[in-house]
Amino acid sequence: MKLFKETFYEQLKVLSSIQGPPGQEAPVVKTLVDWFKPYADHVEVDHIGNVYAYLNGKKPGPTLMVSAHSDEIGCVIRDIDDKGFLRIERTGGVIESLLIGRKVNVNGHFGVVGVKAGHLQTPEERKRIPSIYELYVDVGASSRNEVYEMGIQIGDPITYISELEQFTNKDLICGKAIDNRSCCVLLLELFKSFSEREFSGTLVGVIAVQEEVGLRGAKIASYKINPDFALVLDTIPCADTPDSLGSGYPIGIGKGPVIPALAGGSVRGHLMSPQMKKLLIDYSNKLAIPYQVAVMTGATTDAAAIHLEREGVKAGAITFARRYSHSPVEVADLNDFEKGLILLQGMISDLENWGELNFI
CATH class of the missing domain: 3.40.630.10 (Zn peptidases)
Structure with missing residues (x-):
């Protein structure tokens, strides 16, 4: 047992x-x-x-x-732009600073929360956390229609990809x-x-x-x-x-x-x-x-x-x-x-x- x-x-x-x-x-x-x-x-x-x-x-x-x-906690899609990037709204206590650069599940599809390259950021941008309304999700599409063809629509869920794991001390779990x-x-x-x-x-x-x-x-x-x-x-x-x-x-x-x-x-x-x-x-x-x-x-x-x-x-x-x-x-x-x-x-x-x- x-x-x-x-x-x-x-x-x-x-x-x-x-x-x-x-x-x-x-x-x-x-x-x-x-x-x-x-x-x-x-x-x-x-x-x-x-x-x-x-x-x-x-x-x-x-x-x-x-x-x-x-x-x-998670997000939903609130808009899809003509280049296929997704704008998001939170459902629950999602924290913007923890979203940036994360892998996410977009209604069963792989995606990432985009992050502006540090090389292109101004000194002021490096010091602040973008609002959730500035963030976007990249699902590898190049157009709005391509996103729709993937079966992704406005209102679909977005959650973190983060597998449950154990520390060296196996009593401690993370995910x-x-x-x-x-x-x-x-x-x-x-x-x-x-x-x-x-x-x-x-x-x-x-x-x-x-x-x-x-x-x-x-x-x-x-x-x-x-x-x-x-x-x-x-x-x-x-x-x-x-x-x-x-x-x-x-x-x-x-x-x-x-x-x-x-x-x-x-x-x-x-x-x-x-x-x-x-x-x-x-x-x-x-x-x-x-x-x-x-x-x-x-x-x-x-x-x-x-x-x-x-x-x-x-x-x-x-x-x-x-x-x-x-x-x-x-x-x-x-x-x-x-x-x-x-x-x-x-x-x-x-x-x-x-x-x-x-x-x-």
């Missing part, structure tokens, strides 16, 4: 390689539906592309929704779409681990779409399921590199799952309830799982949408630190996901004893 980290890495390598930016997650969805079917009582996909996997425990009990999002295909794989492993249904209640695994453009899929999913409790699985930026040490945000890879007590800005975000925060910390301590508590105003999770549906949902998040967020070289530690699985297994096995988590 393969060890967790080996299996996790192999599945993530496949899943992260599939193109699936916001609104265009269908190839990822199809793969995940096939992967979940052997381990769920029922799997379905809604009109927007959310995946729902249902698993009933041995006894009646609460309904717990555990979610992860399937989309990755695109670790945010958040890693947690899609973690959710799958969670379902596998409950094949004997050793829990009470109903577990609903949700793979939500369009998180990177406003938590859209999670809003629909939480309304549909109306769970008693919800746990969101996601990755979270960390600050353990030389450019961010001393930032007052003491989160790093390899230090265990992250419990985001606050995620998001003052208007849109999620303030985890003291009851849910205590629940996560208590189970972490009980299971001897190292954990980190975060206050992160610059990032959020699907919990921000989920907890506001219907009459309010008792929601929490278990997240995993990643370096170089929203880049083609995101870095994470497989040990964190392994510890996250143990925490989830322990919590869900005891789901009937969570209580009501009453506000007062």
